[in-house]
Amino acid sequence: MKILILGAGVIGTTSAYYLAKAGHEVTVVDRQPGPALETSFGNAGELSYGYASPWAGPGIPLKAIKWLTMVDGPLVIRPMLDPRMWIWGLRLLGNCTERAYAINKSRMVRLAEYSNERMVELRQLPGLAFDGREQGTLQLFRTQAQLDHIHGDVEVLKQYGVRYEVLDPAGCLAAEPGLATAQVPFVGALRLPDDDTGDCKMFTEGMEKLAREAGVVFHFGTTVDGIETAGDKVTGVRTSRGVLTADTYVGAMGSYTPLLVAPLGIRLPVYPIKGYSLTVPITDESVAPLSTIMDETYKVATTRFNDRIRVGGTAEIAGWDMTLRPHRRGPLDRSLRDLFPKAGDLSKASFWCGLRPMTPDGTPVIGKAKFDNFYLSTGHGTLGWTMAAGSGRVLSDLISGTKPDIDTSDLGLSRYAA
Numbered sequence: 103m104k105i106l107i108l109g110a111g112v113i114g115t116t117s118a119y120y121l122a123k124a125g126h127e128v129t130v131v132d133r134q135p136g137p138a139l140e141t142s143f144g145n146a147g148e149l150s151y152g153y154a155s156p157w158a159g160p161g162i163p164l165k166a167i168k169w170l171t172m173v174d175g176p177l178v179i180r181p182m183l184d185p186r187m188w189i190w191g192l193r194l195l196g197n198c199t200e201r202a203y204a205i206n207k208s209r210m211v212r213l214a215e216y217s218n219e220r221m222v223e224l225r226q227l228p229g230l231a232f233d234g235r236e237q238g239t240l241q242l243f244r245t246q247a248q249l250d251h252i253h254g255d256v257e258v259l260k261q262y263g264v265r266y267e268v269l270d271p272a273g274c275l276a277a278e279p280g281l282a283t284a285q286v287p288f289v290g291a292l293r294l295p296d297d298d299t300g301d302c303k304m305f306t307e308g309m310e311k312l313a314r315e316a317g318v319v320f321h322f323g324t325t326v327d328g329i330e331t332a333g334d335k336v337t338g339v340r341t342s343r344g345v346l347t348a349d350t351y352v353g354a355m356g357s358y359t360p361l362l363v364a365p366l367g368i369r370l371p372v373y374p375i376k377g378y379s380l381t382v383p384i385t386d387e388s389v390a391p392l393s394t395i396m397d398e399t400y401k402v403a404t405t406r407f408n409d410r411i412r413v414g415g416t417a418e419i420a421g422w423d424m425t426l427r428p429h430r431r432g433p434l435d436r437s438l439r440d441l442f443p444k445a446g447d448l449s450k451a452s453f454w455c456g457l458r459p460m461t462p463d464g465t466p467v468i469g470k471a472k473f474d475n476f477y478l479s480t481g482h483g484t485l486g487w488t489m490a491a492g493s494g495r496v497l498s499d500l501i502s503g504t505k506p507d508i509d510t511s512d513l514g515l516s517r518y519a520a
């Protein structure tokens with residue numbers, strides 16, 4: 103089957119690899135000159151299978167008010183007259199119940215754990231180097247209240263058989279010795295020893311190479327302008343290199359996918375949530391992080407790459423605005439200075455922002471949408487790389503007519519109709 107994938111972020115590129123391996127003739131188009139040059143470029147570097155959770159949860163509305171009033175808080179809203187933003191926000195609030203949280207978290211963990219299994223296989227492939235580490239993640243709590251709040255998450259981890267450890271401060275130091283130089287107290291951590299880390303851009307470049315070897319053709323510098331349909335079929339995609347045709351089409355343009363499919367009458371509840379990151383050269387390895395530390399107070403993740411540290415966080419709700427706001431560095435600088443003050447040279451850091459494609463329930467949308475030969479794979483939100491390998495594989499199975507290894511019945515758009 104001829105398949106045209108729209109978007110060469112980590113989702114589109116990984117999907118292309120699996121679809122080619124399943125025997126399809128795959129083409130990928132992207133407006134950028136290479137893969138992973140938008141949101142997949144500078145993320146926080148966590149492959150945090152066990153940490154996969156929706157934003158929306160009980161208590162989040164109150165927490166959101168606190169975050170909005172905090173200096174260097176993790177949430178920023180730039181109110182706009184954009185009805186899509188308000189509708190999305192209301193749907194997110196509707197998911198802030200115990201019941202919805204449990205359902206959404208279990209969907210995300212199911213997909214993330216499946217991704218973990220697929221990543222174990224991908225890691226064996228020659229040439230896939232991405233500064234990867236397999237040393238777990240540490241969700242670090244500065245206050246007892248944060249530590250007391252983990253029971254709900256722990257129940258879901260138990261349900262899915264995800265290994266975890268609850269650590270006291272000495273346990274935190276054993277896992278991350280560099281925390282001995284921290285300038286702030288911490289009371290403990292939830293450690294997920296099976297989580298991994300690495301550079302998502304390098305991973306995606308590696309997947310592009312593997313996909314090419316499997317026969318995938320990439321057309322970079324190609325902007326998608328619209329989709330043509332006739333009856334219950336997509337018949338072509340209008341691009342800057344003319345109309346491209348295939349048997350089956352996949353929308354994987356991250357935060358831009360809802361704009362593409364809206365004229366087709368597909369209401370895709372994905373909204374961009376901007377995040378920022380710093381990439382800092384390491385100056386003293388002995389006090390640098392070993393893996394990912396999630397600073398729960400500021401919701402900032404600090405991840406060790408080989409000779410760099412990636413610090414990522416902030417949720418700015420500002421539509422598709424890509425302005426790199428200098429003052430948003432504050433929380434990232436502060437978290438690194440608080441926890442690993444001597445590890446890197448912040449004056450030489452590079453600063454970046456990207457748009458997380460977020461659904462209101464945290465789970466991505468993977469599956470057929472409205473037309474017989476049109477699929478979506480987007481809405482991977484805060485942990486898109488973590489879910490990429492599993493998403494690529496289930497998408498490939500769905501398109502190939504093979505039964506996926508995990509339940510995908512609640513991953514598609516139809517869950518919103520219900």
Ligand SMILES: Cc1cc2nc3c(=O)[nH]c(=O)nc-3n(C[C@H](O)[C@H](O)[C@H](O)COP(=O)(O)OP(=O)(O)OC[C@H]3O[C@@H](n4cnc5c(N)ncnc54)[C@H](O)[C@@H]3O)c2cc1C
Nearest residue numbers: 109111113133141142146147148326356377485486487488
């Ligand atoms: C600050 C931050 C930290 C994060 N940390 C983590 C983390 O630690 N772990 C994790 O798992 N995830 C993390 N994420 C989330 C993760 O990065 C995203 O979920 C993931 O990158 C989304 O991938 P994607 O392929 O869907 O989107 P993208 O990477 O944005 O890819 C979409 C592609 O579509 C192309 N495109 C868009 N419009 C058009 C058009 N009209 N024509 C042609 N091409 C088009 C773009 O060029 C782009 O290449 C983080 C995100 C941010 C912002």
